[in-house]
Amino acid sequence: MVKELIIDSTPTGVTIALIEDKHLVELHKEHVNNNYAVGDIYLGRIKKIMPGLNAAFVDVGYEKDAFLHYFDLGPQVQSLIKLTKIRRNGTQGTLLDNFKLEADINKAGKISEIVSKNLLVPVQIAKEPISTKGPRLSSDLSIAGRYTVLVPFSNVISISKKIKSNTERNRLKKIIESIKPKNFGVIIRTVSEGKGVAELQKDLLDS
Numbered sequence: 001m002v003k004e005l006i007i008d009s010t011p012t013g014v015t016i017a018l019i020e021d022k023h024l025v026e027l028h029k030e031h032v033n034n035n036y037a038v039g040d041i042y043l044g045r046i047k048k049i050m051p052g053l054n055a056a057f058v059d060v061g062y063e064k065d066a067f068l069h070y071f072d073l074g075p076q077v078q079s080l081i082k083l084t085k086i087r088r089n090g091t092q093g094t095l096l097d098n099f100k101l102e103a104d105i106n107k108a109g110k111i112s113e114i115v116s117k118n119l120l121v122p123v124q125i126a127k128e129p130i131s132t133k134g135p136r137l138s139s140d141l142s143i144a145g146r147y148t149v150l151v152p153f154s155n156v157i158s159i160s161k162k163i164k165s166n167t168e169r170n171r172l173k174k175i176i177e178s179i180k181p182k183n184f185g186v187i188i189r190t191v192s193e194g195k196g197v198a199e200l201q202k203d204l205l206d207s
Contacts, residue, residue: 005099005152005183007087007122014043014122016143016152018181025205028143036062036125036135039144043084044068044123044137046115054111057134058123064134070111072126074140076153077114078102081121088120099183101153145207147192147200148176154185162190175200 004019018026028041044058047065057065074080079102105114115121127136143150157176159169172193176186179201192200 005083007084014041016041020181026207028207036060036129038125038128040125041141042123042125044121046117046119046121049112049115049117051110051112056111056115058121058137060123060135060137062129062134064129064132066123066125066129066134066137068111068123068137068139070109070114072136072138072140073105073111073114074138075104075107076101077105077121077139079153080139080141081115081119084120084122101183142187143207145203147189147195147203148207149187149189150204150207151185151187153183155183156185157188158185159188160190160192163188163193168193172200179204 006015006017006019008015008017014029016026016028017024042060044060044066046056047059048057050056053069054071055067055069058068060066079099082102083099121139122141123137123139124141125135126138129135141152143152157173157180159172163169163172172188172195175197176188179197180186181204186204192203
């Protein structure tokens with residue numbers, strides 16, 4: 001099965017699509033608006049590097065620049081940056097099966113080693129803007145569904161600690177292993193307990 005991950009960025013928002021054998025199986029859209037709610041995804045532009053804070057200010061279209069700390073980049077930010085550059089260079093599709101993930105970034109590294117001024121990178125609102133401060137951002141993207149959370153550029157499956165039964169945990173893990181797209185990690189939420197293949201698969205595709 002051939003899979004493609006497509007990221008389309010425009011001044012009005014970001015669209016992330018998952019294609020399997022030329023069929024759309026997942027579509028996630030985030031539009032630019034004035035709400036800037038937690039979980040919204042934007043294509044941000046690095047405006048200023050702040051070495052003393054190990055952070056960067058990012059333009060996401062809000063009246064105040066948003067704040068992105070090194071610790072919120074996410075371990076696979078290099079893969080995210082690489083894929084964004086590929087898509088903006090006009091490549092029509094990126095095969096997930098063949099997409100080589102970059103190495104995780106150093107947990108104690110410097111933001112100036114990862115991003116530079118004017119770099120474009122998809123970011124997610126981690127904390128909404130308050131008073132005179134812009135939003136706080138993360139580039140460790142996640143797409144939440146009802147039963148699962150989809151995490152791009154990962155192959156890790158994690159299960160809510162509130163699901164206590166080892167039998168149920170193993171059952172859910174086996175189901176997700178059989179249906180999740182390659183290079184996507186999955187967080188299995190508590191409410192997935194007792195759910196079958198069809199429900200979980202639909203949730204992944206609808207996320």
